[in-house]
Amino acid sequence: ETGVTQTPRHLVMGMTNKKSLKCEQHLGHNAMYWYKQSAKKPLELMFVYNFKEQTENNSVPSRFSPECPNSSHLFLHLHTLQPEDSALYLCASSQAGGRAEQYFGPGTRLTVT
Amino acid sequence: GQNIDQPTEMTATEGAIVQINCTYQTSGFNGLFWYQQHAGEAPTFLSYNVLDGLEEKGRFSSFLSRSKGYSYLLLKELQMKDSASYLCAVRDRQAGTALIFGKGTTLSVSS
Numbered sequence: 001e002t003g004v005t006q007t008p009r010h011l012v013m014g015m016t017n018k019k020s021l022k023c024e025q026h027l028g029h030n031a032m033y034w035y036k037q038s039a040k041k042p043l044e045l046m047f048v049y050n051f052k053e054q055t056e057n058n059s060v061p062s063r064f065s066p067e068c069p070n071s072s073h074l075f076l077h078l079h080t081l082q083p084e085d086s087a088l089y090l091c092a093s094s095q096a097g098g099r100a101e102q103y104f105g106p107g108t109r110l111t112v113t
Numbered sequence: 114g115q116n117i118d119q120p121t122e123m124t125a126t127e128g129a130i131v132q133i134n135c136t137y138q139t140s141g142f143n144g145l146f147w148y149q150q151h152a153g154e155a156p157t158f159l160s161y162n163v164l165d166g167l168e169e170k171g172r173f174s175s176f177l178s179r180s181k182g183y184s185y186l187l188l189k190e191l192q193m194k195d196s197a198s199y200l201c202a203v204r205d206r207q208a209g210t211a212l213i214f215g216k217g218t219t220l221s222v223s224s
């Protein structure tokens with residue numbers, strides 16, 4: 001099983017839909033992250049979880065709702081999104097201390113119509 | 114606040130050496146990372162510097178000067194497969210393990 005997996009890989013949703021993105025890590029890490037990557041912009045940190053506790057919410061609109069049921073799984077629940085939310089959503093994991101390099105999943109390409 | 118600058122694009126030829134620079138401003142520096150991202154793929158970890166000096170790993174090396182807020186990634190013996198975006202990221206003590214990324218440098222290697 002590869003290190004960090006994300007499903008779905010591609011998602012098209014209307015502005016009134018509700019959908020969820022899933023991330024799973026098989027590396028024994030205890031920190032997980034959601035990032036948004038838009039064209040011509042740097043990777044934007046959205047949420048950080050350490051030992052299942054949310055430690056950072058980087059001023060993300062409430063239409064994005066994270067959930068971390070255990071240290072291996074991370075969800076991003078989406079509702080009433082806007083077209084400008086179309087982007088690549090990347091999940092990452094790391095150890096909670098030390099060098100803590102982050103390992104990224106392949107991402108979910110989200111298109112909001 | 115935090116600010117990370119790196120060139121938007123660079124070009125080079127196969128076999129050459131290229132240096133990608135990154136300057137940063139952060140109040141509580143706690144490490145600098147370089148990632149490689151091929152188009153349509155996830156970023157992959159390349160290197161980590163927390164102390165001044167050069168870290169070498171095969172064809173790739175990364176340098177850090179904390180007093181100057183400066184790092185570079187050096188790629189030797191360039192190959193076509195090195196065409197990718199190279200992301201500089203900084204960790205700040207106040208942000209725990211979270212990383213702040215630059216916009217990335219798109220490197221195009223031609224034959």
